Amino acid sequence: MAERDDPGIIGRRVQQLRTERGLTQKQLAEPAYTPAYVSTLEAGRVRPSEEALRHIAERLGVAYEELATGRPARLATDLRLRLTDAQRTLATGEAEIAAEQYTALLAEAESHGLEAECAAALLGLGECALDTGDLTTARERFEQSEKRLADAPLPVRVPALRGRAVSHYLAGELRYACYLLESAIDELNRGGLHDPDALLLLYSAVIAPYMDMGAHARAAQAAEFALALAPQVGDPALLARMHRSVARTMIAEGRMAEADASLGKAAELYRQLQIRTELANCHWMRGYLYAQNGDLERAESELREAQAMHSAQRAALYTSQVAVELADVLHRRGKSDEAATLLHGVLGDLSSERGAVHSAGAHRLLGIIAEDGRDTETAEEHYVRALSLLERAGAAGDLADLCRLLGDLLRRTGRIDAALDAYRTGLGHRTAPGTTTLGPAPAHPPL
Template sequence: MTTSDLVGLRIKTVRRQRGLSQAQLAHPELSDSYVSLIESGKRTPTPAVLELLAQKLDCSLSYLINGVTAEQMEDIELALGYARLALENGEVAEARTRFEELLGNSNLTGLTALRQDAEFGLALATEAGGDLDRAISILLKLRKEELTPERGIEVAVALCRAYRESERLTEAVEVGEQMLGGNVRLAWTDLLVELGATLLAAYLERADLLRARQFAAELLNAADALGTPRSIVAANWNASIVARVTGHGHEAVSFAERAMAVQLEHGQPRNIARMRVALAKTLLRSGTRDAVAVRNMLRAAIAEFEQTSTSTIDRAILHVELACSEYMTGDLDEAVQHAVTGRNLLPEFGNVLGAEANLLLGRIYGAVGRVDEGREHTAAVKGWLAPLPDSRRSASTWYATAETMEQLGDSEGAVEAYRRALACAGV
């Protein structure tokens, strides 16, 4: 049934419940034939006529338009607000439950915009909980619907990110390029810069370093032209990652520090916390700050993460990065604890971060002479990497695994890991 059919049916139903004829409902403002056409779905009433009919029928305008009463609409909007708040506060499981309960409400069926809001929220909560496959499924379903331009970009950002985090890099790139490189090039906005930044990270993971450098420069120019904090942070944060990976350490730190400065002034606590970890990671790998200072920065970030709505994967990244800094500063017990914590926050297997955590554990146990345990953890890297498609990060992790296996005396395992690294690199 069309919207006009449904509106007409509701008017007819309420009119009969009130014991009115079409002529009685119409008099004196409308003709009974016009009311008949509306009830049969052959005419779409204007907003003014709908409001008039709602008054004459003593029902809410919301019910005639959407099939729900004003009270039911208020309940739905309140439930959606609570679900969003739970997600913003980092209560991912509760947010997921609230969004699912809301989507089970039959009154939401005819409320397209609110239903799409709830489904998008469920996708974000599911992604934050680490269930990337289900998040992708929800986003793909949403993408097939008629969406507002802004919602369409938001869905593309989330889908590109979820594909990238799942190491499905070809699909991540396709999503970003389809939105940004359509038949008509859209004017840059904050949301499109964020989509571009997400696409940029996919280029980087795919080892398309030349394209990444070129696109990073394009995003920086777009962000500077817009002049908005949101676009400046997104462009500089991701340009920093590109600079670090391509060997431009000082440039990487400069971009990261600019992003951090803008985020501190304008950003939300969750994004400030995530940015602090990104900056620490950049400093640690560029060698521009001593490892102790970076370690202390990451230790302080734990409390910050606990007080904000960072996702499970965000917390896993923090703990693995902290494990690296503890390892570099010689506190091996703390390094082990954080590596295990970070790994255990991740979905089981199929995640490069989990592989990196196990690899670090292998190195730590090898450093203290517990070689058998070191080999066990290093061998476990295969389970985390094997399900993933080839990528720059996977190749790098396979190569590091091979080196660690050699150091631990596992020659056979090292040869296999070197082969996997070459295969990932396309050699």
């Protein structure tokens, strides 16, 4: 039987609607029921059958759903359409306006007890908070969305779980982000809950934390599985996100042309879908690709475009992260003063709890610039700060290089024992490609 209120509430609702329409109990009951039955129903002493409620709803001129639940007809459908509108608003980069829409929709869905719509609104609020860089709020909203869907199958809960993992990742909690994503992948694959959309979302999301942790083999495997799942997925936004994520593993493997092609596919899909935040991220990744390939002029152009787009959308955290990579390109182009000014301008927006890997990157680059200017004391301070941030985040991918920089600086200033300690620390993080202490790799999807 469909969801409905208890008999007492339904009875009072029937009585109120009957009185408003000026009908007697006899008129409402005819021809199928008796006035006594209507009287008993209005008193809440009988649980009406669906057939009886449909008869009474027709006599009262209201929808069955409205009589049974108190919700206006088509309310859930209307809410879902408005949730889609809020999603479009967020896609255009108007995160603050989208948050206002989602907040209103959440209140409306809660007032009518629509749990699925409440979960969707909370998911949207989490995505808005991610875009504005409010990672604590993002995590809370994703957790609340998951709780609303506690009884739903795992594939339904995956978007909220992925959002929670991304908020932990951006906060510098790389290992925990991997744990959340790997656990969900395992549960889907081992439990026979093969859902291509859910798996593609998870494999795409786990690539970035794997790369930052130096687990390149696992990142490459996740990319391989994502590409294999792609033909089974129809959502173009999901496919675009996959192409953008997979490009990072291709860059690491030196497959620059393939990475550029993958980013081109992602960017074209995002343009068609008018998803500006993700399109900005494609410019960001393209800038990174060109920087890795030594094409610094194109890298600067792409990164400036990404920074301008994120800044226009008030995506503060992403703007600051792009600025760090732009500063690296500027430094390599001989514009060290401009790079240092840019880095000092964003350091206040980055921390161990907010963009930890990029915060470390900023300190590392400021250390290099200080060392170029023969200010070894300032350089050492920045290197030590960066080392602390990377160790806390577990970003083994960058730790070894930083320890080498610090060790070289200490050796040049005559502190041989301290330099050896720095080198040893770096060697401890130079594990074989793809080996981590994460435990067994996730189960393979049944492709």
